[in-house]
Amino acid sequence: MPLAHAQWRRLHSSCNGAGYAVEFGPRLFRRAEWSASDEIFRESIVHFSSIRVVKGLALTAVAGALVACGGGGGGSSSGGPGAYKVSLRADKTELPTNIMGVGPGIGVNSPYTTTLYVSAKRENTGDLIPGGEGVFTCNVVGGLDSAVLYKLDGTDEEDDDGNPKPSRSVVLGANAGAASFHLHATNTPGTATVRCTVDDNGTQREASINVTVGRATGKPSQVVVNAADPAYLFVQGIGQTTQILLQAQVLDDAGAAVPNPAPGVNNLYARIVPTAGTADDDAKLRGTGGDNTWVKARSVSGQAAFTLVSGASTGSVLVEVLSDRADNNVDNGITEVVSNIVAVPVVASVGMQALAIQGAGALPDATEGKSYAALVQASGGVPPYVWSLVPGSSLPAGLSLSPNGIIYGTPSVDGPYSFALQVRDSATLQQTAQAVFTISITAAPDPAPAPLQIATSSLPSGNVGSSYVTFVTATGGSGGAITWGATGLPAGLNIASATGVISGTPTSAGVYSVVLTATQGTTVVNRTVTLTISP
Template structure:
C-alpha cells in the first residue's frame, strides 16, 4: 500500500538528525552498528533509531541513504516494514538502496532489531523530486558531403546525458567510414551516390541515442578550390570549443590557416580543426584561408558565442583521507552559477571533528577513526547545490585492526542493471578490489578496483544462483576474500512492444530514414514490417515506406522519388517469433523549402569571352525569378558597375547568369544571387553569395 502525504503539516514530527551517505571509496564502515563505525554496546540505553528523516531522492536516479540506531544490544538487523511503494531495500548495516520511484511523497516505515530481539521503528516521509536531467541526444542533423577518393572528416555532436560520450557506427552503409569517441567521422569518400549511415552515442551512464543520416559522395572531377563551411557552430562562453572546417575541390592536400581570429582567441590547425576556449558572449568574425597545390582561397566566418548557462554544481567528487590527531585540510570546488560562492556544512562535521569555511576549505583535527558521510552545500546569489562525500579517517599509527570484508551478502539481480557495494574495514587504506565468477556460466559482472562496487547487466542471465568471489587487498599487502551467491529471480519474459512513439517528418525530395525501437521479447533483432500505408483520403499508398532488405534493423526507409507531400497513417508490426506488437503512426511529408543549390564557387570566367552559367534551385513553384543583388571584389569588397546579371541577353526566369566579354576584368569577385519563387500564392526568397574568378 502506498501512503502519500499531501501537505507538510501531515508529516511525522520527528526531531532527530539524519546523515545521508553515498557509498564510495574504500567502504570500511559496515559493522554491526548500522552506521559507518562499529560501536560498543550501550547497556541500559533503550534501543532507538536516531535518523529522523530520509534525504530527498530524484525521479529515476540511483538512491542510497544511511539509517542509524543507538542503545540496545548490538549487533542490529534492519528491515523495511513498508516502503510506500518506493521499491527500496535495506541491508544489515542500515544502508537503504534502490532506484527512486516517480515524483511524489512516500510513507516509509523501518524497523531495527537488536541482539536481545528488542525492536524500534521509524516512520518518515521520502520526498522524490522530478528528474530534470536532459536526455542524451544526437544534435547533429546532417553530414557534409564527401568527394570520391578524397580524405573525409566530419564532427558529429551530442548533448545531454552524462559525459564522457563514446560513439559507434551501427551501419556504415558500405562507406567504410570510422568514428572515434570524440565524434570525429573519418575515412575516404566512397563511389558517387547516397548512403544510409546510422550512428550511436553512449554516455557514462550507458544511455544511448541513435541517429540516421544520408551521406552523399560526389564525383571525383576536379572542381575549383573553395571553403565549403558556410557557418560555424555556436559556442558557449568559457566552454571548450571544437569545429572542423571543410574545403572542396582543388588539387592535392589542404593546408589551413587563420589570418584573423577576430579577437576570439581560437586556434586553427593546418588540418582544419578550429579549437580553444570560447571567448566572452558576442559575435566574432574569423578570416580563414585554405591552400591546395595551386591556389589559396579565404572566407570570413561568423562565430556566435552565447552566455554561460551552466548551473551551479559542486565538482568535488571525493575527499582526501585523514588521520586521527593529524591536522587536516581539503578545498572544495564548484562550477557554473555566478561567483562568489558561499559554502556551509550541512551535516557530518561535528562527528568527524572538522569544520567548513565559507570559502570552501574543510579543516580541523580528526579525533576518532572511521568513515563519515559529510554533506556540503554551496550557494550563489540565485541558486544552491548540495552533495554528500565520504571522509575516511585512519587510526593513529600502530592502531590498525586486521583487514576484513564486512559485507555479509549481495542483493538479488532483480533489475537489468545490477549494482552492489562490498565493504571492508581494518588494514591500511587505500584498498584494491578484485572479483570474478566461480560458476559456469557466470554473471560477467565487474568489480571496480578502487571502490569494491559490483556492476553488470542481467539481460542475458537465466534465473538461478551464480557464485561470485570478491578479494580486497590493502596497502600493506594483506588480503581478505569472501565468496557470495548472486540470485537472478525467475519470471516470464515480457512480450515484445514497440517503444517508438512518433515518426519525424519526411521531405518530398529527400530520401527518408529513421529507426524504430522495441522492448521486451526474446530476440535482440526482431523483424519489422509496414502492414499498410494509408493517405489522408483513406486510400492505400503502394509506394509508402518499408523496412527494406534487412527488416531486423528497425530502419524505416522511403525513397525520395516515392515521397509525395501529405499526411499518412502507417501500420507497423514488430515480431520476435513468439510475440508481436502492432502500432499506427502518423507521418507527414512536407514540401522541400525553396533553396538556391548552385555550388560555390562558380565556374571561372575568361577575359574577352562572354560568360554564361545556369543557376539551379530546389523546392518552390514552377517558375523562379533570378537577380544579381551585388558583385564586389573579394578582398576590398568594392562594388563593380558592370558585373554579371540575368537581364541580358534573355529572360531572368531561365536562371542563366550572363557577363558580357567587354565588361569582364581579371580578378576575384563575390556575386550575391537572389531567387524568388511563387508556390500556391506563397512567395519564397533565397540569397546566396558565390565566388567567381576571372582570368
C-alpha cells in the first residue's frame, strides 16, 4: 500500500524541507524524493527476484535516506582529503598520588606531572591541521578529582603568588599540526580521562586517553623520611647526642609499602646535600656501602634506616633520600626519581641562646625551568625549628617552603626576588625570628625553533588559457628568508623564489604532481602537492 500523504509530510518536516520516502510491494521497491514545496520530483522503482532480497535492500535504502537527511555521524569518504584524525598520547599514563601537594613541573624531577601530545591530520592525504590559535580544545572529562591540566608554557593564568593556576580545560594553538600540554596529579587516586577535540567544518573530531593516578602498582611513588627524637643533633665533643636514626619509607601509588627488592638489590639512595653552611662539611651518613656522604639501603616491607652523624659545626644538615620508580632499583642508576629531603639541625646548646636566623640574604642562584633546592638555617632556642613565610610575602612562582626550612621546586619565572621568612622554635615559651632572603633566577634559554615545514597541502585548480595565481607558505624554521622552488608545474606557470607566488597562464590541461621546495639557510624541505588544470 502506498505511503499516505500525512506520512510524507511527517518525514518532510523531520528533514527540514527535503527528504526521501520508501515503500515496497511484493517484488518491488519504490523510492521517492521531494523538495521543500512538497512536490515529488523524482521516483524510481526497482524490481527484485525474491521477498528476502527486498527486505535487505529496503533496510539499506531506509538507512541511506536517513543519511541523506543528515542523520548519523560524518565519516571520511573514499575521495577527497578525508576527515581529521586526532591523536593523543602521554609520556606517562601512570602517576603517583600527590599526597604532599607538590606543584607541577617538567622533566624527571617532576614525577607527578606528565606531558600530553595532541595532533590532527587528514585521513586520506595525511595533511596536518593548519596552524593558528584555538585549534585544539582539551578537557578532563573523567576522574575530575584526580588530575588537573596546565600548559606550563608561560600562558597559564596565575594566582596571587604568581603560580600557574590549574584548569579542567585548555585551548591550544597548533604548530606543525600538533600541540602539547600537561596533566598533574592531585592527592586523590583515580583514573583521569582527557579528551581533545578539533572542529572539522562543523563536526567535532576527538581522541581520548586515560591516565591513572594512585593505582597500587608496587612502584615507588613516595619516599617518607622521619628523624628519630629529638630530631636534632649536637656538635661533636660536648658529650651530647651526635647521631640520629633516619627512617625512610618507600610507598606505592596507593600508599602501600613497595615489594621487597631481590636479595642483594638496593632500592634507596641517601646523600648529604652540600649547602652554603658548614654543618654538612664533616657530617657523615652510615649504612650499606657509600663514602660517608652517601649510602644505599634495601627496604624490607617498604622501610629502611640510615644513621646521620654530626660534625664539628652548627647549622643544618640536608639529607636527600631517593628511589627509582622505573624499577625499584638504585644499583643500576636512577631513571625516574622519587625523592624527599629532610633537614636536621646541629646545635651547640639548647635553650641557652636566643633564636636567630643564620645566613640571611642571598640564596644560591636558580635557573628558570630547572629543579632547585636551598636550605635556610637557624640557631639558638630549642630545636627542631618550624619555618614559614611572613604574612604578605611570597616565593617566586614554582618554589615552595617546607616546614623544616627547605626551599624547593622548579621556578617558572626569572629575575631577582626577595621575600621574608620566619622561624619558631620548640620551646614551651616559643621564640620567633624573621629575616629577608633574596634569590636570582636566570631566564631559561630560548627553546629550539620548530623545524621548517611547508604548510601548503594543496593548490587551487585552474583552467587552460585563464590567468592563475596562488602562493605557498611554510612554518617553523630559524626565521631567516625562505627561497622557494617547484618542479612539475604545468607549462605557463612559474614560482617566484622570493615570495612563493605561483602565477601565469597554463597552456595544458591535466593533473600535475608538483614538488614544492623551501630552502632556509642549509635546511631544505620538500612537499608534493596536486594541481588540476581543466581544459
